[in-house]
Amino acid sequence: HTHTHTHYSYGGTNRLSELGQCSVVTMLTGWVPEIHATRGAWGLLCGLLPLWKRPAQDGDSDQPDHENHTILLASSMAPHCFASSRSLPELHEMAQPQERVGAKGLTAQHVLVIQVRDEPLVPPPTEPPPPVLQAPFYLGLRHRQCRAGDPPPPPSPPPVEPQFVRVILPLQSADSNTIWMEYREFEQAYQSVVLFKKPSNYAQRHISTNLHLKVETSNMISSAPATGKKTASLTSVKVESPEVPDILFVDSAEPIEVLFVLSSLSNWLEGGKSMFAVSRSSLGPRASLAGEDLHDQVGTGATAQECVVAGSLTVEPYSWRNVLPTPPVLKVATSAVATASLSLPAGRHCLRLRLKAPVAYHLEVLSQTPFVLSTEEGVISHMSKETKRFQSHCCRLMEAVVSGIECGGENVPEEEESLLEVHKALTQGQAKLLQASIVKTLQMQANRLGLSTDMLFAWKAYLAKLYGSLIPSLKPSDQSELDHIATMIADIDHNEKLENEETVGVLKESVKLLTKHLEEVGTAAFGHLMKTLPQLVDSLPFASDEKTRSYHQVYKGTFPALQPFSWCILFREVFHMPEDQVLVPHLQCSLNTSLLRVIDNDTGVEVPSIFHCIQPHLFSKNKSGYTFVGEAWTHEKPSDEGSWLLRVVSSSPSSPQRSEGSGDAISTVYHTQEIKEYYLPDRDHYMFRFNLKVAK
Numbered sequence: 001h002t003h004t005h006t007h008y009s010y011g012g013t014n015r016l017s018e019l020g021q022c023s024v025v026t027m028l029t030g031w032v033p034e035i036h037a038t039r040g041a042w043g044l045l046c047g048l049l050p051l052w053k054r055p056a057q058d059g060d061s062d063q064p065d066h067e068n069h070t071i072l073l074a075s076s077m078a079p080h081c082f083a084s085s086r087s088l089p090e091l092h093e094m095a096q097p098q099e100r101v102g103a104k105g106l107t108a109q110h111v112l113v114i115q116v117r118d119e120p121l122v123p124p125p126t127e128p129p130p131p132v133l134q135a136p137f138y139l140g141l142r143h144r145q146c147r148a149g150d151p152p153p154p155p156s157p158p159p160v161e162p163q164f165v166r167v168i169l170p171l172q173s174a175d176s177n178t179i180w181m182e183y184r185e186f187e188q189a190y191q192s193v194v195l196f197k198k199p200s201n202y203a204q205r206h207i208s209t210n211l212h213l214k215v216e217t218s219n220m221i222s223s224a225p226a227t228g229k230k231t232a233s234l235t236s237v238k239v240e241s242p243e244v245p246d247i248l249f250v251d252s253a254e255p256i257e258v259l260f261v262l263s264s265l266s267n268w269l270e271g272g273k274s275m276f277a278v279s280r281s282s283l284g285p286r287a288s289l290a291g292e293d294l295h296d297q298v299g300t301g302a303t304a305q306e307c308v309v310a311g312s313l314t315v316e317p318y319s320w321r322n323v324l325p326t327p328p329v330l331k332v333a334t335s336a337v338a339t340a341s342l343s344l345p346a347g348r349h350c351l352r353l354r355l356k357a358p359v360a361y362h363l364e365v366l367s368q369t370p371f372v373l374s375t376e377e378g379v380i381s382h383m384s385k386e387t388k389r390f391q392s393h394c395c396r397l398m399e400a401v402v403s404g405i406e407c408g409g410e411n412v413p414e415e416e417e418s419l420l421e422v423h424k425a426l427t428q429g430q431a432k433l434l435q436a437s438i439v440k441t442l443q444m445q446a447n448r449l450g451l452s453t454d455m456l457f458a459w460k461a462y463l464a465k466l467y468g469s470l471i472p473s474l475k476p477s478d479q480s481e482l483d484h485i486a487t488m489i490a491d492i493d494h495n496e497k498l499e500n501e502e503t504v505g506v507l508k509e510s511v512k513l514l515t516k517h518l519e520e521v522g523t524a525a526f527g528h529l530m531k532t533l534p535q536l537v538d539s540l541p542f543a544s545d546e547k548t549r550s551y552h553q554v555y556k557g558t559f560p561a562l563q564p565f566s567w568c569i570l571f572r573e574v575f576h577m578p579e580d581q582v583l584v585p586h587l588q589c590s591l592n593t594s595l596l597r598v599i600d601n602d603t604g605v606e607v608p609s610i611f612h613c614i615q616p617h618l619f620s621k622n623k624s625g626y627t628f629v630g631e632a633w634t635h636e637k638p639s640d641e642g643s644w645l646l647r648v649v650s651s652s653p654s655s656p657q658r659s660e661g662s663g664d665a666i667s668t669v670y671h672t673q674e675i676k677e678y679y680l681p682d683r684d685h686y687m688f689r690f691n692l693k694v695a696k
Helices: 024-029 042-048 088-103 183-189 280-289 376-384 388-406 413-423 428-444 453-473 479-486 501-532 534-539
Strands: 032-037 070-075 110-117 164-168 179-182 192-197 204-211 213-215 221-223 230-232 237-239 244-252 256-265 277-279 306-308 311-317 330-334 337-344 347-356 360-367 371-374 551-559 567-576 581-589 594-600 617-619 626-633 642-650
Touching (some): 024 192, 032 337, 042 192, 179 183, 204 371, 347 388, 360 371, 453 501
Antiparallel strands (some): 213 237, 256 360, 311 330, 581 642
């Protein structure tokens, strides 16, 4: 167990509180807190709490009808993220519902919300009341009594939907004194709702912990001079708080919700004095943001002129094609525990997490969507896989194609709409090429899928009929595109037709074989279409996902021990590009003083780099290839034997190829010739000049 001696504030607005952002529920249960403003949270409560239902017969329906794995705590004190200056009329308006709540027995500043109700508290009458016929006004004759020039009658206000919440004091059972509150009154009495969610209810959970505190002492026990009792003492503490980047990779065809829970240990006491408090004057203008941004309030052991630096989490987009930093999408700062939710649209996303804390941090990442949280090296392998939205699109494509077979080859309006939806981004020529790609894919995979010659013939005829009726509904292609596609679709123009029931039966038999392979057939066919027409990708709904795909090759080697002020070549290799592609090579070496150079052999120009790192560059297919040279050197101190790693990340599966005869490993053995001469200074400052002839 842990003893914490500090001031505590449940509201989170007390600037003299070190743990003002903590919650008792979180500390006792470990459940994740998520703070929402009460105003406008009715839909959120309806999605989380059981709905009250009127019993069919006389009975009690106040009990929740199912077990709930979420705790909802309403607070009359606004957290710092919702706190703002309020006028006296607003404060008076808030006090009135709180007084009414107190009159009902709920005097605490926090209540549990356990149920919602969308029906009136008083049941409506079973029979409508009889009409009252006392004046022509009630007989619908009002307009007959209006005079010319009278203003029109005011419109009737819209009916108010009944909205009630059932609340109870904390630490009491649902059988105790509970009340139903109208939601408008609830909004005025309580400013925030805190959702405590059980972490085990999330399908995906990742925990990352890092401790930066290092104790540099061999004697942790010392004797007090007066009493002779032994007391613990930290004589020397060293703290390292570097930014630790991690890469979060998530890919889904549905919208994504990721929850971040950051716990920060921002203070450490020694002899009653804070070891990590910093002076406000050293923070400059940002000192005024204490308790609201990166710097937290004054904590235990810190003076009035000092403050405790909060731990922080910054989430920013990551792209292997971009070396410049991008604006963050989420920031979290706390000296205790803070929770933040990040909503992402459907698609593939890579995010860089930057974490800092003076002493230690603990990060939980929770989501119902599968994700990978790892280093850059651990994530890069996932980026070469097909994207989820691309797979979903290809699966829907083949399902729409197959649905026509199940209808006997006849055109059905619903099926035609589904087929048109997955083809609406294509032109007529592109759809014709996709038809040819499906035929080619089935032919190439016929043996593996168990398709007979009759089945292939039937599919070829069926697709000709299907696309023949679909293509006129698509956008027309320009002439240049038609000329480019014409040579690739000549073999699918034929006169075969689905003339008999036997052919339709063959198609239905083939569907049984293809049912489990629709996605991979569609992926192969549509992938061939995008490879043939690269410009097509930009018009597809998953275009942004395809641009994140990458492929990598890894080469490893070692280098010998180096004397002080020595230099060596780690490797030298010539790579040829099978096609134009974006390339980013990375060199990792156990010796920090290392460098990678890339030279275009056709032009002799070195590829640009930023801070000794090759920036993303379009490597065009050339004649003589590109030379990759890795070098390393030492300064005053010698270096032991070490290792290096070259990772080449590319945008194309056709990765760069090494020169012929280089074998499996890149070149690390060289012929060395040392030349020593004297030099004479001249006005051009030349030291030497030699003509070198390379022997192949």
